Amino acid sequence: MIRSLRALFLARALREKLLVVAFIAIALAWWGSAFAGRTTVFLRQQRATTAELKVQAEWIRNRSRIEDTAQKAASRLDPTKTLNANQLVTTVQQLASEAGLRGAQTDGPTVTRRLSGQFAAHQVRFTIRGADWAAITKFYAALQQRAPYIGVEQFVLAAAAPNPAHTLSLRVASVEIAR
Amino acid sequence: MRIASNARDARLARFSYSLVTGNHFPFCFSFSLMPSPLRFLRAGPPPPKVALLPDAMFFTRSVAVTSGATPAEAASQAELALEAVSPFPLPQLYYGWFWRAGWENALVFAAYRRRFTADQVASWEGAELVLPAFGVVLGANVEPATTLILSSPDGLTAVHWTTAAAPSLVISTPVPPEATEADRARVRGDLLRTVGGSKTVLDLASPLMPDPAGSDRELVFRSGDFVSRVPRELTAALDVRDKAELAALRSARQRDVWMWRLALGCAAALLLLLVSEFALLGARQWQQVRIREVNAQKPLVEKITGLNELANRIDELETKRLLPIEMVTAIVGVNNDRVPAEITFTRVLADQERLYTVLVEGQTTNPAQINVYESALRALPEVKSADAVIAQLQGDRARFNLTVVFKPEGLKPIHAVKTASQ
Numbered sequence: 001m002i003r004s005l006r007a008l009f010l011a012r013a014l015r016e017k018l019l020v021v022a023f024i025a026i027a028l029a030w031w032g033s034a035f036a037g038r039t040t041v042f043l044r045q046q047r048a049t050t051a052e053l054k055v056q057a058e059w060i061r062n063r064s065r066i067e068d069t070a071q072k073a074a075s076r077l078d079p080t081k082t083l084n085a086n087q088l089v090t091t092v093q094q095l096a097s098e099a100g101l102r103g104a105q106t107d108g109p110t111v112t113r114r115l116s117g118q119f120a121a122h123q124v125r126f127t128i129r130g131a132d133w134a135a136i137t138k139f140y141a142a143l144q145q146r147a148p149y150i151g152v153e154q155f156v157l158a159a160a161a162p163n164p165a166h167t168l169s170l171r172v173a174s175v176e177i178a179r
Numbered sequence: 180m181r182i183a184s185n186a187r188d189a190r191l192a193r194f195s196y197s198l199v200t201g202n203h204f205p206f207c208f209s210f211s212l213m214p215s216p217l218r219f220l221r222a223g224p225p226p227p228k229v230a231l232l233p234d235a236m237f238f239t240r241s242v243a244v245t246s247g248a249t250p251a252e253a254a255s256q257a258e259l260a261l262e263a264v265s266p267f268p269l270p271q272l273y274y275g276w277f278w279r280a281g282w283e284n285a286l287v288f289a290a291y292r293r294r295f296t297a298d299q300v301a302s303w304e305g306a307e308l309v310l311p312a313f314g315v316v317l318g319a320n321v322e323p324a325t326t327l328i329l330s331s332p333d334g335l336t337a338v339h340w341t342t343a344a345a346p347s348l349v350i351s352t353p354v355p356p357e358a359t360e361a362d363r364a365r366v367r368g369d370l371l372r373t374v375g376g377s378k379t380v381l382d383l384a385s386p387l388m389p390d391p392a393g394s395d396r397e398l399v400f401r402s403g404d405f406v407s408r409v410p411r412e413l414t415a416a417l418d419v420r421d422k423a424e425l426a427a428l429r430s431a432r433q434r435d436v437w438m439w440r441l442a443l444g445c446a447a448a449l450l451l452l453l454v455s456e457f458a459l460l461g462a463r464q465w466q467q468v469r470i471r472e473v474n475a476q477k478p479l480v481e482k483i484t485g486l487n488e489l490a491n492r493i494d495e496l497e498t499k500r501l502l503p504i505e506m507v508t509a510i511v512g513v514n515n516d517r518v519p520a521e522i523t524f525t526r527v528l529a530d531q532e533r534l535y536t537v538l539v540e541g542q543t544t545n546p547a548q549i550n551v552y553e554s555a556l557r558a559l560p561e562v563k564s565a566d567a568v569i570a571q572l573q574g575d576r577a578r579f580n581l582t583v584v585f586k587p588e589g590l591k592p593i594h595a596v597k598t599a600s601q
Contacts, residue, residue, distance in 0.1 A: 001221075002443075003223060003224040004223055004224045006224065006439055006443075007224035007225055009435075009438075009439050009442065010432075010435050010436070010439060014431075014435075017435060017438050017439075017442075018438070020442055021438050021441055021442045021445070024442050024445040024446055024449070025441075025445050027445075027449060028445045028448050028449055028452070031449065031452050032448070032452060035452055035455060035456065035459075038459065039455075039459060042459060042462060042463065042466065045466060046462070046466055049466060049469045049470060049473060050469075052473050053469060053472065053473060055480075056473065056476045056477075056480045059480045059483045059484060059487075060476065060479065060480065060483065062483070063479075063483050066483055066486050066487045066490065067483075067486055069486075069487075069490045070486035070487065070489050070490040072490075073489065073490040073493040073494060074489065074493065076493065076497065077493060113488075114485070115485040115486070115488050115489040115492070116481075116482050116483075116485030116486045116489060117482070117485075119485065119486075119489045121488070121489070121492050136504070137504055137593070140503075140504045140593070141504075141593055144500070144592055144593065147496060147497070147500060148493060148496035148497040149496075150496075151495065151496040151500060151501070151531075152500070152501045152503065152531075153501065153530070153531040154501075154528075154529070154530045154531065155501060155503035155504075155527075155528070155529045155530075156526070156527070156528045156529075157503075157507070157526070157527040157528075158525065158526045158527075159524065159525060159526075173492070173496070175489065175492050175493055175496065
């Protein structure tokens, strides 16, 4: 069959041969390019899925160890002392007031992340203006005494040089065990 | 001129007709003659186009070729010999020769160009090979002392092999069309007597016809059981056409073959692409199965990652606590006694991400004090590293950034210290 086609091809005029070769080459380039694009997309997805499956398999393989660790960690907390989002805000506000910091205010909404089942983590940002150093250390000590139910994740203290009053920005966090 | 025809093969008859009429594309342009594509593919390739010229128009000689000559040397020796024996210069001849490597003789043949009309010459266009009719038997394998009698309507030709290696003599005698069988038999007898020494005499009732079974390496001619195989590399010498024209034809042929290979390669690649498309289709199905698996496992994995994060959060809250006041107190001293008087802090930053690091932005009216302060901090036992970089210098005033990293065991929480002291 190939020899028949070859004889047929070789018997064509030069312009017909050129047209045949050009058409086949264009078809090949067109199809090849489209195929390469689709293959690239597929390979990217395939690699991503493979990686995700591998990560999932790793998590599932460590499932019992993680569950045990989480169980032990949670057992060290008293569920009645854990704070939900609102309790976190009000508790921090109260501790600031008790330390003599009157200008405490939240900076943005509370960020809540549902960790698993009855567990959740909350974050809130506070800004306290016109704070003196003694009040800040008192407030900080009060916060630390509420550990591990309240944790300080970020601490920014700014001061204008001639002014002894500081501006304190805090990001505090808590873990909630729903009762 | 006589064109080869084969009554047994209709395609060959069409080809012969096309060669005579100048229509060389019977498959494409003659729809009444065109077989169905499938039948065409099954039938195999058509025989090569060969124009066989009357033997009687050619004179032949066996000429000596030096031992061990190359094809180019043999060609020049054959042409020199032809020039010597011919009354006409080479440009006025249609000539060729038959010689194989190692032979010490070449059979040369030539015809005066003016014996062919312009129409006859024009009809050769598209022919793969143009040679005298006896030329096609030169590739035959015969016993020594064999004479082959080729019969055609216009004459008889005797080709004699003294040795099996190569024909040594070709004699052609014209016979008038009105000659009887007895006349032809008499001419045959005369030919055999002239040749002499024939142990075997082969009479070919029909001329040798090109066989479609040929390949790129050889042309095959067949008449009944008699077969002659002419290697392709010898056809250039056998072809009687103008040698420059032949070179151009060979070059065009080579170009066409490369174009065919290119087209074939592209077609093969297209076929491969088709197969690959099916493979991709299958791979996508497999990928869908994996995506379903990922989606099915996602809730469970999210639960596990949540538990892991919970454990980490509790651990951080319990043991990896950020101690910003402790770090500030360490770098300024309990009564600000560690900071030079000319240095003022404008901003202090500590973050859970860099647990034991405090970043300080400060300014001073005495830039020299920055290095002094940096050195003092490095000397502290609880400090792992301290790096101060001047960010801006304007007159005596300098702004700087200070990064202090503490040793994890060097910091004690304030309330823990108080508790311990109580």
